[in-house]
Amino acid sequence: MHTTPHTPISLAFRFAVAALLLAASGLASAQIREFPANALRGKLQVLQPPDILLDGKADRLAPGARIRNITNNFTVSGALVGQTLAVNYVREPSTGLVFDVWVLTADEIALPRPNTPKRRWFEFF
Numbered sequence: 001m002h003t004t005p006h007t008p009i010s011l012a013f014r015f016a017v018a019a020l021l022l023a024a025s026g027l028a029s030a031q032i033r034e035f036p037a038n039a040l041r042g043k044l045q046v047l048q049p050p051d052i053l054l055d056g057k058a059d060r061l062a063p064g065a066r067i068r069n070i071t072n073n074f075t076v077s078g079a080l081v082g083q084t085l086a087v088n089y090v091r092e093p094s095t096g097l098v099f100d101v102w103v104l105t106a107d108e109i110a111l112p113r114p115n116t117p118k119r120r121w122f123e124f125f
Contacts, residue, residue: 032105032107032108032111033072033102033108035088035102035113036090036100037114038090038115039088039089039090039100039102039113040088040089040090040113040115040116041086041087041088041089041104041113041116042054042055042086042087042088042089042116043055043056043084043085043086043087044080044084044085044086044087044089044101044103045082045083045084045085046061046077046078046080046081046082046083047081048081049061049076049077049078049081050062050063050065050077050097052077052098054089054098059097059098060097060098061077061097061098061099061101062091062092062095062097062098062099063097064099065077065097065098065099065100065101066099066100066101067080067101067102067103068100068101068102068103069103070103070104070105072102075103080103085103085104086103086104086109087101087102087103087104088101088102088104088108088113089101089102
């Protein structure tokens with residue numbers, strides 16, 4: 001059986017790399033995203049795609065709607081059925097249907113959104 005001795009330098013290097021990776025993941029999750037100037041804020045509930053409730057009113061997602069989760073990765077509307085989410089959204093200009101959606105983090109909810117009435121974070125749930 002062959003064992004590799006761990007020198008103090010190799011262990012210190014491994015801990016340093018692990019610490020950097022943890023710090024980097026924490027910074028990424030705390031990052032506030034930039035949203036288009038025309039994005040509005042609302043409370044979204046996906047019923048049966050493409051049917052949604054937006055601020056309690058019946059609405060629809062546009063064909064090809066893009067939904068980004070809190071890590072800014074794309075997700076499908078079917079994965080959100082039944083959830084109530086605070087979002088920023090943009091409507092498709094020619095149809096008026098909801099086209100771009102960003103699910104918000106608590107830090108993003110706390111920031112005021114131009115053209116949208118200010119709400120406290122708990123009003124979204």
